[in-house]
Amino acid sequence: MMFPKSKQLMTALVAGAALALAGCGGGGSQAAAPLDLTKEPAYSGKLSILTKFGGDPLEPYFKDLAAEYQKMHPDVSFELIQETDQSIKDKTKTLTASQALPDIFFTWAGNWANNFIDGGLAADLTPAIAPGTEWGAKFGESALKAFEKDGKYFAVPLYNNGKFMGYNQRIFKELGITPPKTFEELISSCSVLKSAGYEPIAFGNKDGWPALHYLQQLFAYEVPTDVLNADFHPATAELNDAGYLKAMKQFSTLVNECTGSGKDSNGVLYTTAQQALAEGKAGMYYQEILEFDTTASKDSSLKKDGLGIFRLPAAAGAKGDTEAIEASPEGYIINAKSKNAALAADFMKFATSTQNAAKLSAPPYGQPSSVKGAVSEQNSTAPVVEGIKQVNEASDAIVWLDSVTVPTVADAWLAGGEALTAGGQSPEQVLASVRSASDAAK
Amino acid sequence: MVTRTSVLMSLGRVFVRAFLLALAVVVIYPLLWMLFNGVKSNAELFANPFALPSSWRWENYATAWNRGVGDYLTTSVLVTVTSTIATVFISAWAAYGLTKVRIPFSRTLLIVILAGLMLAPTVALIPLVKMFQAMGLYNSFWALLILYTAFRVPFTTFLIRAYMMDLPAEVDEAAAVDGASKARAFWQIILPMCRPIIVSTVLLNILFTWNEYLFAMIFTSGGALQTLPVGLTNLMSKHGTDYPVVFAGMVIAALPVIVLFFAGQRYFIRGLADGVGK
Numbered sequence: 001m002m003f004p005k006s007k008q009l010m011t012a013l014v015a016g017a018a019l020a021l022a023g024c025g026g027g028g029s030q031a032a033a034p035l036d037l038t039k040e041p042a043y044s045g046k047l048s049i050l051t052k053f054g055g056d057p058l059e060p061y062f063k064d065l066a067a068e069y070q071k072m073h074p075d076v077s078f079e080l081i082q083e084t085d086q087s088i089k090d091k092t093k094t095l096t097a098s099q100a101l102p103d104i105f106f107t108w109a110g111n112w113a114n115n116f117i118d119g120g121l122a123a124d125l126t127p128a129i130a131p132g133t134e135w136g137a138k139f140g141e142s143a144l145k146a147f148e149k150d151g152k153y154f155a156v157p158l159y160n161n162g163k164f165m166g167y168n169q170r171i172f173k174e175l176g177i178t179p180p181k182t183f184e185e186l187i188s189s190c191s192v193l194k195s196a197g198y199e200p201i202a203f204g205n206k207d208g209w210p211a212l213h214y215l216q217q218l219f220a221y222e223v224p225t226d227v228l229n230a231d232f233h234p235a236t237a238e239l240n241d242a243g244y245l246k247a248m249k250q251f252s253t254l255v256n257e258c259t260g261s262g263k264d265s266n267g268v269l270y271t272t273a274q275q276a277l278a279e280g281k282a283g284m285y286y287q288e289i290l291e292f293d294t295t296a297s298k299d300s301s302l303k304k305d306g307l308g309i310f311r312l313p314a315a316a317g318a319k320g321d322t323e324a325i326e327a328s329p330e331g332y333i334i335n336a337k338s339k340n341a342a343l344a345a346d347f348m349k350f351a352t353s354t355q356n357a358a359k360l361s362a363p364p365y366g367q368p369s370s371v372k373g374a375v376s377e378q379n380s381t382a383p384v385v386e387g388i389k390q391v392n393e394a395s396d397a398i399v400w401l402d403s404v405t406v407p408t409v410a411d412a413w414l415a416g417g418e419a420l421t422a423g424g425q426s427p428e429q430v431l432a433s434v435r436s437a438s439d440a441a442k
Numbered sequence: 443m444v445t446r447t448s449v450l451m452s453l454g455r456v457f458v459r460a461f462l463l464a465l466a467v468v469v470i471y472p473l474l475w476m477l478f479n480g481v482k483s484n485a486e487l488f489a490n491p492f493a494l495p496s497s498w499r500w501e502n503y504a505t506a507w508n509r510g511v512g513d514y515l516t517t518s519v520l521v522t523v524t525s526t527i528a529t530v531f532i533s534a535w536a537a538y539g540l541t542k543v544r545i546p547f548s549r550t551l552l553i554v555i556l557a558g559l560m561l562a563p564t565v566a567l568i569p570l571v572k573m574f575q576a577m578g579l580y581n582s583f584w585a586l587l588i589l590y591t592a593f594r595v596p597f598t599t600f601l602i603r604a605y606m607m608d609l610p611a612e613v614d615e616a617a618a619v620d621g622a623s624k625a626r627a628f629w630q631i632i633l634p635m636c637r638p639i640i641v642s643t644v645l646l647n648i649l650f651t652w653n654e655y656l657f658a659m660i661f662t663s664g665g666a667l668q669t670l671p672v673g674l675t676n677l678m679s680k681h682g683t684d685y686p687v688v689f690a691g692m693v694i695a696a697l698p699v700i701v702l703f704f705a706g707q708r709y710f711i712r713g714l715a716d717g718v719g720k
Contacts, residue, residue, distance in 0.1 A: 054663065054664070054676055055510070055675075055676030055677065055679070056509040056510060056676065056677070059664070079581075080663075080664065081581065081663040081664075082663050082664050083663060084675055084676050084678075084679070085678075085679060085680045086675040086678065087659050087672065087675065090659060090660065091659070091660065091663070094567060094568065094571055094660050095571070097568045097571075098568050098571040098572045098575070099572070100571060100572065100575050100580075271488075271683065271685075272488055274682070275484070275485065275488040275489075278485070279485050279488075279489065288681065290681040291681045291682060293682075294681055294682025295682075297682075299483070299485070300485070
């Protein structure tokens with residue numbers, strides 16, 4: 001059987017990366033020893049950094065940081081490997097498999113970061129960055145917790161993100177709709193928008209993850225937090241809480257009652273949905289904070305109409321944490337095998353200084369820093385400021401469903417989300433197939 | 443008088459032309475679609491993806507150029523030209539040695555060179571990264587030049603060798619009688635006689651290098667070193683993509699190869715046909 005080239009690449013890299021991680025970790029879960037950050041780093045040598053800041057407009061950010069740091073410490077030089085959303089996974093897997101990871105490298109929260117932690121490739125930063133330390137006090141606690149494992153902290157959260165329902169303020173005002181407080185109110189507002197000729201909620205699930213973002217937020221509301229957290233890990237997962245079925249039924253209702261494409265949404269790109277809100281054709285679109293400024297770009301109708309945001313509301317009587325929010329920072333790990341680990345930590349402190357954090361949050365970069373107070377009206381738009389405020393105030397930050405658990409279970413959820421959207425499977429059938437994937441991954 | 447055979451022949455011609463026309467539409471339409479959408483706004487592209495542009499926003503091309511496509515194009519041209527020259531000359535020399543010069547173990551050498559055709563780039567990726575890092579060549583122009591040359595030499599040698607085998611031995615003998623050395627015979631007699639296959643292999647190598655993604659993605663990073671296939675993905679972002687600018691970049695990337703194809707299409711076909719049955 002012939003495999004597509006990309007599949008061959010993925011298979012080879014995953015196999016190589018798995019071998020490398022297993023080799024580094026001695027075959028089991030073996031986190032690295034705490035990094036000694038008490039001594040002053042020797043300000044010399046070469047720091048290599050793998051970033052996800054490739055391409056326009058992000059590319060100059062780390063270049064400028066490196067140049068400024070070099071001005072202060074002339075004996076330090078840098079090797080920047082700057083990748084994009086598209087290429088960072090393959091590049092990281094190749095470098096891991098080749099045992100050539102740089103001193104500092106990008107990570108998502110959840111299973112991706114846990115692979116490096118378990119493989120002993122992530123330096124334990126607890127003495128330096130845990131909540132209550134001088135450096136740790138600069139960050140929102142939920143951002144730090146996203147990279148916490150067994151009470152230890154393994155990455156520097158650089159910028160934050162979260163999921164909110166964005167709405168067109170002009171349309172809501174004209175139709176007399178106020179941001180809904182409950183899930184039931186949200187569904188009833190859809191009929192008002194529909195009868196006025198608008199698509200109530202623009203939704204495109206061609207990539208699979210948009211459905212998972214809805215599901216994860218609804219699970220957080222409907223499933224008790226301790227049960228939910230246990231269910232993310234195959235070793236402790238039971239996946240039999242009734243809240244899952246309730247949340248999946250709510251999602252099906254939303255798809256059928258509120259979206260313009262309904263059961264055909266699996267054929268619609270999320271960018272098409274994004275444009276529907278941007279051009280004033282849809283009333284709402286569920287989106288990440290990082291999308292706000294793109295959806296309401298300067299030439300869009302939405303910029304004139306006004307972008308408002310609210311959290312996806314929980315249903316009345318929800319048994320989970322109704323104050324939790326689906327949000328996940330992206331961060332940078334310091335390589336536990338790095339000879340320049342202390343210098344790398346010093347550079348990351350510099351990167352997260354108040355001044356550099358504000359620079360990161362402002363245009364043209366627009367990445368809302370995880371450093372408290374960095375996002376303000378001076379450097380960010382009102383929806384971004386509001387979104388970050390709500391993420392910082394949330395009782396808990398729930399990581400995306402496709403990255404919080406192991407890949408096989410994430411794939412089962414992905415297939416389940418598509419089946420629920422198309423109406424091909426019942427919530428009971430979806431939960432059964434996820435449970436079976438989780439059992440197989442034990 | 444119109445005979446039944448002539449009617450059938452005319453009908454056959456009409457069907458063949460209709461089929462070729464449909465085939466041309468299938469090939470040309472996506473290119474035109476890319477061209478038209480490259481001059482729309484993002485909103486217009488999503489609202490009317492199949493309509494003609496309401497206004498022609500040529501500034502999308504300038505935006506694409508300024509967002510790095512100019513650098514990617516320069517890198518692509520440089521790496522394509524240098525690796526193609528290196529590949530074709532190394533391969534022509536190898537083919538000459540294997541067909542026109544008596545050397546010990548030539549059969550074994552031929553098998554070793556052609557065995558390179560069996561090596562999938564994906565399998566070699568991890569050791570290559572380690573090797574290039576150790577040599578200080580990782581993330582450099584040299585990495586791409588060496589890889590493209592090394593991975594294309596077996597196929598190119600295979601094609602040129604097949605062509606050289608058909609050249610009459612009398613030519614070499616005449617050159618030898620006139621006192622020409624082996625090197626002189628190669629440069630002044632054999633290589634000019636191989637012009638058709640050389641042009642074909644040049645075109646095939648340009649096509650390969652221009653579109654190659656895997657090595658370019660793994661072995662380079664940053665705008666200054668990336669080639670067009672990898673660089674164009676930099677224009678896209680999960681959180682918002684200006685698609686007309688991406689299409690404009692794609693037009694810029696496709697244009698040189700399309701022009702080259704039309705200029706040398708007979709050599710493309712010849713190149714492929716010459717490789718068959720040898």
